[in-house]
Amino acid sequence: MIFSSAEIGYLNDQELGRLATVQPDGTLQVSPVGFRYDPDTEFIEIRGMNLARSRKFRNVLDNGRVAFVVDDVPSLQPRRVRCLEIRGPGEAVVLDAARANEFGGAVIRIKAERIISFGIDDPDQGPHELTPHNRNVS
């Protein structure tokens, strides 16, 4: 198991993640994306309308470099931030060429190699007592 059960619950509950990619000229891009955790492969999967035509998809095809983060602010008083960052190679795949630009015809898959986890396994600790659960998982 790469992710803890609390982390898997968190991934299943959150609406959006943010995917960072690198353009061929070396400049960065970051954008909100819908996503799904696949319990069989333990990959993060990103789909979407017109994904195969998107700049992020072409960036991943070009160089496979990605980082992905899911976070939220579950409390303002005291202010708490929860965060699960996943680093590792990304793979851009066209699953069905005839439907590449429909939802599900293309996918970006992320295989975690390093995880930065903060505030997810310790929901009841004070914000200043939290320690990140950082680890390599590859």
Place this chain on the structure above:
Amino acid sequence: MIFSSAEIGYLNDQELGRLATVQPDGTLQVSPVGFRYDPDTEFIEIRGMNLARSRKFRNVLDNGRVAFVVDDVPSLQPRRVRCLEIRGPGEAVVLDAARANEFGGAVIRIKAERIISFGIDDPDQGPHELTPHNRNVS
């Protein structure tokens, strides 16, 4: 004016942004950050406790490559995503060496060169009628 008044209002209203940086070995990092829009310089400013010791600060010192995004989901039925992505060089500055690891002793500043804006200037249009307001601003 780099940003529209609707975009400035959006930046002022949102709690978190996400900052993507590149580590010296070329791998990407992305994490949630508090931020402030500075109306005088039109820069995005990122501060935080221990910022000067953070990996993201050292990444920006190393190569200055950043991308930053603010987004939210204001409606689920129909599902709407608003998004303001800012690309441009980042600068990592220690403002007060004696207080570098306190809040405000160090800052990452982002100067927008390209803006990807979606759903912010047209709050009443249907999700499928929205067009991105993308432009170079440098």
